Amino acid sequence: MEYPKTFEELMECFKMLPGIGAKGAERMAYHVLSMNDDQVNRFSHALTDFKKKIHYCKVCGHICEDEVCEICKDEERDHHTICIVESPKDVFAMEKLKEFHGVYHVLGGTISIMDGKTMDDLNIQSLLDRLDENTKEVIIATNPTREGETTALFLAKLLNKKNITISRIANGLPIGSSLDYADELTLLRSLEDRKKI
């Protein structure tokens, strides 16, 4: 016996979501069954509305509802210090700090040999267009993963020609961690980048 077609179709849709398999999708479909009409309509509308309204900022590549994001529009921020991150998530993480007053540039991923992603697939041309003689510093804040490091190296090489200060966020032991639980690479970096106190 098979599920009714509309049931099957909704399960297929849930399966498109990350981390959702057959059992999870089934559970979600049953849950939708228990939701009232208003809730389901709200959900359905949220999906189409989201797709219609959420864009990438044409300056920095961050997500926003307008053409240009709030950060790029904000004239009180330092537009000559640009922090390069992989994804919009990273912008939100940085903004939580309330310590960085520059602007961002979102790459929309990393170079990845496994996924066949090269520099051309990233939001880099618009970065080059933004840089001028007024640019003070470019902070490369891609993740400290293999892909993130590769991308950082590549960017550093590319931007070095431009005579701009380029920096990379620091690696080391996270606050509150302990030496004997740290992986070797982190510990090595932590030792190499030691600071005089």
Add this chain to the structure above:
Amino acid sequence: MEYPKTFEELMECFKMLPGIGAKGAERMAYHVLSMNDDQVNRFSHALTDFKKKIHYCKVCGHICEDEVCEICKDEERDHHTICIVESPKDVFAMEKLKEFHGVYHVLGGTISIMDGKTMDDLNIQSLLDRLDENTKEVIIATNPTREGETTALFLAKLLNKKNITISRIANGLPIGSSLDYADELTLLRSLEDRKKI
């Protein structure tokens, strides 16, 4: 910094789903961002279509797209043997066996003191309406959990007055399991319900 409103709204919707917290909802919303228009519209449509078309069978309470489900409509099945289950999921599990040729009755839950659910919240009146002098057997196949057992006892008591054969699915060690891993209650049941060979 906050997410754009439509982003926030979609995350709220994902959070309505079972097992999805703030981080999961965020991840899903980002995934929707990477989906194309057709996929998002398909998803949105699947939700409303599902809510519009999926009903509970008015005879047995199983899910279906028509007024009466395929099993209840099937004249080749034995309509005098009724298997009582908790949810539509259980019907699909039973149907996979291809061994049971009777019909079902879906309770839509169990009696649960914790959740304040009584017999009145279950699909029982329609069960009583279905039973007549032709009914051969009622198989109570609620889950062997505390709530399922309580419901089974309650049903047995209710149906006993009706002079119908009532049975309960067997408990015991699952095939392929081992005695030393079985919980005590299962092992006890397995011993008590031993069969002559």
